[in-house]
Amino acid sequence: MKYILKGLDCPNCAAKIEKKVNNLKAVKHATLAFATQTLELELNNSIDEEKTLNEIKTLIKELEPEVEVLEKNEVKQEDEEENSKFELAKIIISSILFAIGIVFEFGKTAELAIFLISYVIIGYEIVFKAVKNIFKGEVFDENFLMTIATIGAFGIGEFHEAVAVMLFYSVGEFLQDKAVEKSRKSITKLMDIRPDYANLKTGDDINKVSPNEVKIGDVIIIKPGERVPLDGIILEGESLVDTSALTGESVPRKMEKDNEILSGMINKTGLLTVKVTKTFENSTVSKILDLVQNASNKKAHTENFITKFARIYTPIVVLLAILIVAIPTLFVQEAVFSEWLYKALVFLVISCPCALVISIPLSFFSGIGGASKKGILVKGANYLELLNKIDTVVFDKTGTLTKGVFNVTEIVPLGKITKEELLEYCAYAEFYSNHPIGTSIIKAYEKDIEKRRISGYTEISGNGIKANIDGKNVLVGNTKLMKNEKIQCEGENIIGTVVHIAIDRKYEGYIVISDVIKEDSKDAIKDLKKLGIKSTVMLTGDTKQIAKHIGKEIGIDKVVSELLPVDKVEELEKCMKDGKVIFVGDGINDSPVLARADVGIAMGGIGSDSAIEAADAVIMTDEPSKIVTAIKIARKTKKIVIENIILAMVVKLAAMTLGAFGIATIWEAVIADVGVTLVAVVNSIRALHTKRI
Numbered sequence: 001m002k003y004i005l006k007g008l009d010c011p012n013c014a015a016k017i018e019k020k021v022n023n024l025k026a027v028k029h030a031t032l033a034f035a036t037q038t039l040e041l042e043l044n045n046s047i048d049e050e051k052t053l054n055e056i057k058t059l060i061k062e063l064e065p066e067v068e069v070l071e072k073n074e075v076k077q078e079d080e081e082e083n084s085k086f087e088l089a090k091i092i093i094s095s096i097l098f099a100i101g102i103v104f105e106f107g108k109t110a111e112l113a114i115f116l117i118s119y120v121i122i123g124y125e126i127v128f129k130a131v132k133n134i135f136k137g138e139v140f141d142e143n144f145l146m147t148i149a150t151i152g153a154f155g156i157g158e159f160h161e162a163v164a165v166m167l168f169y170s171v172g173e174f175l176q177d178k179a180v181e182k183s184r185k186s187i188t189k190l191m192d193i194r195p196d197y198a199n200l201k202t203g204d205d206i207n208k209v210s211p212n213e214v215k216i217g218d219v220i221i222i223k224p225g226e227r228v229p230l231d232g233i234i235l236e237g238e239s240l241v242d243t244s245a246l247t248g249e250s251v252p253r254k255m256e257k258d259n260e261i262l263s264g265m266i267n268k269t270g271l272l273t274v275k276v277t278k279t280f281e282n283s284t285v286s287k288i289l290d291l292v293q294n295a296s297n298k299k300a301h302t303e304n305f306i307t308k309f310a311r312i313y314t315p316i317v318v319l320l321a322i323l324i325v326a327i328p329t330l331f332v333q334e335a336v337f338s339e340w341l342y343k344a345l346v347f348l349v350i351s352c353p354c355a356l357v358i359s360i361p362l363s364f365f366s367g368i369g370g371a372s373k374k375g376i377l378v379k380g381a382n383y384l385e386l387l388n389k390i391d392t393v394v395f396d397k398t399g400t401l402t403k404g405v406f407n408v409t410e411i412v413p414l415g416k417i418t419k420e421e422l423l424e425y426c427a428y429a430e431f432y433s434n435h436p437i438g439t440s441i442i443k444a445y446e447k448d449i450e451k452r453r454i455s456g457y458t459e460i461s462g463n464g465i466k467a468n469i470d471g472k473n474v475l476v477g478n479t480k481l482m483k484n485e486k487i488q489c490e491g492e493n494i495i496g497t498v499v500h501i502a503i504d505r506k507y508e509g510y511i512v513i514s515d516v517i518k519e520d521s522k523d524a525i526k527d528l529k530k531l532g533i534k535s536t537v538m539l540t541g542d543t544k545q546i547a548k549h550i551g552k553e554i555g556i557d558k559v560v561s562e563l564l565p566v567d568k569v570e571e572l573e574k575c576m577k578d579g580k581v582i583f584v585g586d587g588i589n590d591s592p593v594l595a596r597a598d599v600g601i602a603m604g605g606i607g608s609d610s611a612i613e614a615a616d617a618v619i620m621t622d623e624p625s626k627i628v629t630a631i632k633i634a635r636k637t638k639k640i641v642i643e644n645i646i647l648a649m650v651v652k653l654a655a656m657t658l659g660a661f662g663i664a665t666i667w668e669a670v671i672a673d674v675g676v677t678l679v680a681v682v683n684s685i686r687a688l689h690t691k692r693i
Contacts, residue, residue: 001041006068008037013064026052087174094122098163115159123166149345156338165666172674195229211280222272228265231283232274239270317351324660346659349669359644359680366687367637373690375620376630383616386599387634391579393533397540399586400603402515406440410512422509426501429467429476432457437513462541462564475502522554524624539568568593637687644680651676
């Protein structure tokens with residue numbers, strides 16, 4: 001269950017809502033992402049969802065009355081713009097009254113009235129929130145700090161200063177909200193790939209329908225300029241398509257008959273007739289949207305630390321402010337209460353931890369958005385942070401470092417059957433396999449497969465296939481399969497993938513299939529070493545000879561071959577003893593290893609659905625070099641986070657010290673608070689810019 005909390009513009013408030021919702025008995029787990037205003041709920045079993053949702057809405061309304069709980073499709077941009085105009089109008093009216101009070105000479109009562117009206121217009125919401133939160137036991141937040149500081153200023157006769165502080169604070173909050181909103185829009189725009197409709201072909205009629213209504217096997221028409229609504233296979237037509245929303249690559253890609261086309265792409269030139277292969281719920285566009293929208297829910301350790309830090313830090317500074325007033329007033333005879341109260345108010349205003357609480361999650365969120373621009377989908381800030389700590393990168397071979405596009409290069413019959421018959425038996429045995437090797441054999445066969453001839457199909461993970469073809473028991477697979485079946489085979493010293501064939505337990509020959517190394521694999525390994533990665537490893541189920549040849553060609557440090565899926569997990573765990581590990585893979589058999597690694601990265605373009613589900617990040621372009629890009633983006637994001645922490649802490653500690661000794665005024669305190677927050681927010685948005693990476 002996911003909901004948008006419209007109007008949520010305070011990170012402290014977000015933390016409070018998340019904590020309270022998690023305390024509800026009906027809620028198993030709740031995560032509130034301030035960056036996307038998204039509340040994600042997981043409820044306990046046998047719970048009345050409607051009743052629980054009403055309970056949550058009531059709770060949020062008590063904590064933050066101005067926040068609305070909405071379904072995603074209920075959020076209207078116009079409402080957000082109206083709220084923004086209203087806030088701007090308040091600032092302008094209050095500023096005019098403030099200017100009148102400063103420029104013209106009035107009596108004490110008239111002056112107080114003008115400044116008080118100006119103060120109420122700009123600050124009533126903040127004061128109201130502070131009072132309401134005090135009654136609910138939620139005392140220590142920025143509303144409380146600003147209310148105490150400004151009312152205190154009124155109390156000691158500093159009318160203009162009280163209004164100026166609230167006015168400047170509100171302007172800062174307005175600009176800060178605009179900056180955060182801009183960041184949200186930038187990232188939302190990156191993922192604005194959800195199709196509005198599909199052109200469903202029924203007989204000779206074409207009707208515009210919701211993509212949700214289209215079923216597998218239906219035929220849709222995609223006109224030039226339209227976004228591809230669903231994954232499918234092209235039946236007719238030829239066109240150039242823009243894949244930038246999925247892959248980050250701006251160069252259009254040519255698509256023709258029998259090519260797979262993915263939802264989210266944009267058809268540029270020709271009319272395409274497509275047979276749908278996945279429902280909208282399971283389509284590429286839905287998965288990408290889900291990955292990105294959920295990414296900010298998995299918080300980095302730095303985010304969690306800062307949130308906890310803020311909860312402890314704020315009560316401490318309030319206590320220190322009380323001591324600043326109390327100690328001199330009680331123990332120093334010459335101390336003037338109003339002077340030390342002013343110093344304490346300055347100290348309180350400076351102490352607000354907004355810069356940290358807002359900028360750090362925003363930095364990670366921007367980093368995730370920047371990565372998606374490059375065709376890299378990171379599923380959470382925690383994984384983005386982990387990419388900074390990687391010592392070893394472990395690769396699968398087929399489809400990861402190599403193209404996974406196999407070609408039959410040699411057919412060697414060693415029994416009584418011909419080359420054509422050997423290829424035919426092998427193609428029929430591989431018909432139900434989704435492995436690239438099987439696909440290449442079927443492609444080389446170039447004839448239609450008659451399914452009725454196949455029975456008793458069994459796939460032996462990591463070894464090969466057993467099948468009954470025309471009543472004959474056919475074994476097709478690697479050397480391990482033949483040895484396990486105690487069948488003598490040949491072709492041991494051949495460079496390439498050797499597929500052995502035995503019919504009725506008699507060895508009949510082998511087929512040689514060659515894979516091609518990806519163009520950027522070699523550069524990827526070289527660049528990883530330049531980044532300081534200690535070790536690169538390749539794990540494969542292929543033969544020692546082929547694995548060693550490819551490993552040497554691209555510069556891999558360590559090659560482990562002839563592995564079953566369970567063996568890959570064991571080898572990965574050995575690597576994990578020496579530090580943090582990335583595993584990069586694409587196949588179904590890689591899913592356990594992707595899930596086990598510190599960071600699992602799936603090759604998303606040709607990768608299997610299960611691999612993408614198990615992974616922590618997805619590379620849509622299938623380029624190994626994007627791993628280098630992901631690490632660089634993670635390092636840039638971490639650098640920005642550290643910059644914001646240092647900036648906020650240094651400026652605030654310096655300003656708090658000056659305030660405590662009476663050197664800084666409330667004006668300077670507000671600049672230290674709001675100014676630093678604005679700088680930190682703007683700095684955070686830098687993580688979105690990844691052109692030079």
